[in-house]
Amino acid sequence: xxxxxxxxxxxxxxxxxxxxxxxxxxxxxxxxxxxxxxxxxxxxxxxxxxxxxxxxxxxxxxxxxxxxxxxxxxxxxxxxxxxxxxxxxxxxxxxxxxxxxxxxxxxxxxxxxxxxxxxxxxxxxxxxxxxxxxxxxxxxxxxxxxxxxxxxxxxxxxxxxxxxxxxxxxxxxxxxxxxxxxxxxxxxxxxxxxxxxxxxxxxxxxxxxxxxxxxxxxxxxxxxxxxxxxxxxxxxxxxxxxxxxxxxxxxxxxxxxxxxxxxxxxxxxxxxxxxxxxxxxxxxxxxxxxxxxxxxxxxxxxxxxxxxxxxxxxxxxxxxxxxxxxxxxxxxxxxxxxxxxxxxxxxxxxxxxxxxxxxxxxxxxxxxxxxxxxxxxxxxxxxxxxxxxxxxxxxxxxxxxxxxxxxxxxxxxxxxxxxxxxxxxxxxxxxxxxxxxxxxxxxxxxxxxxxxxxxxxxxxxxxxxxxxxxxxxxxxxxxxxxxxxxxxxxxxxxxxxxxxxxxxxxxx
Numbered sequence: 001x002x003x004x005x006x007x008x009x010x011x012x013x014x015x016x017x018x019x020x021x022x023x024x025x026x027x028x029x030x031x032x033x034x035x036x037x038x039x040x041x042x043x044x045x046x047x048x049x050x051x052x053x054x055x056x057x058x059x060x061x062x063x064x065x066x067x068x069x070x071x072x073x074x075x076x077x078x079x080x081x082x083x084x085x086x087x088x089x090x091x092x093x094x095x096x097x098x099x100x101x102x103x104x105x106x107x108x109x110x111x112x113x114x115x116x117x118x119x120x121x122x123x124x125x126x127x128x129x130x131x132x133x134x135x136x137x138x139x140x141x142x143x144x145x146x147x148x149x150x151x152x153x154x155x156x157x158x159x160x161x162x163x164x165x166x167x168x169x170x171x172x173x174x175x176x177x178x179x180x181x182x183x184x185x186x187x188x189x190x191x192x193x194x195x196x197x198x199x200x201x202x203x204x205x206x207x208x209x210x211x212x213x214x215x216x217x218x219x220x221x222x223x224x225x226x227x228x229x230x231x232x233x234x235x236x237x238x239x240x241x242x243x244x245x246x247x248x249x250x251x252x253x254x255x256x257x258x259x260x261x262x263x264x265x266x267x268x269x270x271x272x273x274x275x276x277x278x279x280x281x282x283x284x285x286x287x288x289x290x291x292x293x294x295x296x297x298x299x300x301x302x303x304x305x306x307x308x309x310x311x312x313x314x315x316x317x318x319x320x321x322x323x324x325x326x327x328x329x330x331x332x333x334x335x336x337x338x339x340x341x342x343x344x345x346x347x348x349x350x351x352x353x354x355x356x357x358x359x360x361x362x363x364x365x366x367x368x369x370x371x372x373x374x375x376x377x378x379x380x381x382x383x384x385x386x387x388x389x390x391x392x393x394x395x396x397x398x399x400x401x402x403x404x405x406x407x408x409x410x411x412x413x414x415x416x417x418x419x420x421x422x423x424x425x426x427x428x429x430x431x432x433x434x435x436x437x438x439x440x441x442x443x444x445x446x447x448x449x450x451x452x453x454x455x456x457x458x459x460x461x462x463x464x465x466x467x468x469x470x471x472x473x474x475x476x477x478x479x480x481x482x483x484x485x486x487x488x489x490x491x492x493x494x495x496x497x498x499x500x501x502x503x504x505x506x507x508x
Contacts, residue, residue, distance in 0.1 A: 442467020
């Protein structure tokens with residue numbers, strides 16, 4: 001009889017916790033996960049099971065829309081290239097240069113925007129809601145100021161492309177295309193901060209809907225500009241810029257008009273002008289961390305152009321990188337979810353929940369990436385025919401698929417741990433780790449294996465996998481050794497420090 005009563009009580013507890021977890025009124029940090037994990041009347045296995053039920057629901061609710069956002073954003077760039085390719089081969093090359101060679105700006109501003117994720121996520125978990133709007137405004141100001149000198153990179157793109165050895169015709173067309181993207185720099189600055197502001201509050205679905213609508217609008221307007229108005233490459237460039245500003249306008253309107261943000265967005269404030277330099281220093285570490293990761297895979301493609309058969313190497317690596325990038329979008333979604341969950345729980349003072357969220361997100365992403373790797377291995381002899389009918393390229397891709405599978409598995413773990421680092425505010429430390437593992441170990445070892453030992457593309461990729469593996473192991477060890485109680489205290493001190501910086505000038 002006692003056993004039966006205990007079972008009923010546990011069932012009732014589970015239902016109440018699950019019901020509490022999925023109500024819209026409470027933020028994720030208040031869903032009862034900490035209560036489940038510290039409930040002494042339940043067995044350890046039961047606590048883990050109930051915690052997993054709560055956490056997985058939250059993770060997928062955050063990650064799935066985030067995956068869609070990143071896929072759509074990539075789709076906007078891809079669709080621009082598709083339309084350019086239908087105009088001509090030189091136009092395709094110009095659009096590819098504009099969207100790829102100048103991705104430095106995208107990575108830099110995206111990385112700096114992740115500082116908002118740390119501060120807003122922890123402030124939201126700590127119920128310091130009014131600070132989210134201040135952080136949003138301050139971050140936007142900093143990113144816009146950083147964007148100003150970056151316009152010089154776009155303005156003088158023609159001599160830069162010539163210096164890089166690009167043909168004059170392609171360089172000229174590419175510079176014209178890039179000039180049309182100058183306003184896009186400031187769209188990035190506002191979009192990334194607004195996106196992180198929303199993510200910190202677990203509001204991700206609206207960004208996905210807005211991005212999907214913008215993609216449809218872009219495709220429609222690009223078709224009109226190319227085939228009806230005959231604007232050519234410049235029309236594609238202008239429409240791409242307009243589409244990004246549509247996303248920005250829709251997100252800003254949603255933040256300003258929705259009652260969901262009445263506590264976190266209270267309007268423009270002079271307080272956002274205080275502490276800009278401190279915020280810049282905080283965001284600089286985030287920018288370095290993200291940029292080093294983005295450039296790493298691009299360097300692999302650049303090195304392939306120096307091999308004995310560069311055309312075959314570039315074709316096979318491009319196909320493998322395209323598949324890797326597609327699977328990477330899933331991991332990026334869990335990166336965003338892990339960052340939000342970790343920062344929210346640390347801000348709320350829930351060390352056990354932060355620990356549990358970290359490892360749950362890592363495990364789920366790893367399992368998904370493992371399944372993707374198995375599919376790649378099974379389809380290694382056929383997957384390249386999606387992109388090309390060349391038999392030699394297909395054989396080269398098949399030979400590289402084991403390396404691709406390992407990369408996919410590592411990419412299932414590393415981005416999630418990077419998301420945890422953002423949630424904890426470890427960006428500067430991870431930037432140092434990235435420099436050591438990627439650029440001191442990975443790339444040099446890859447060059448030695450590829451060129452000195454003549455393993456060609458396999459050698460370069462093997463070396464770079466070694467760098468990624470080293471970085472992943474270091475992040476796993478650091479995360480495993482983390483004292484989450486101390487991280488909660490650090491989060492509290494960080495928020496107190498920023499609050500003090502806000503209040504001191506007002507007291508004077």
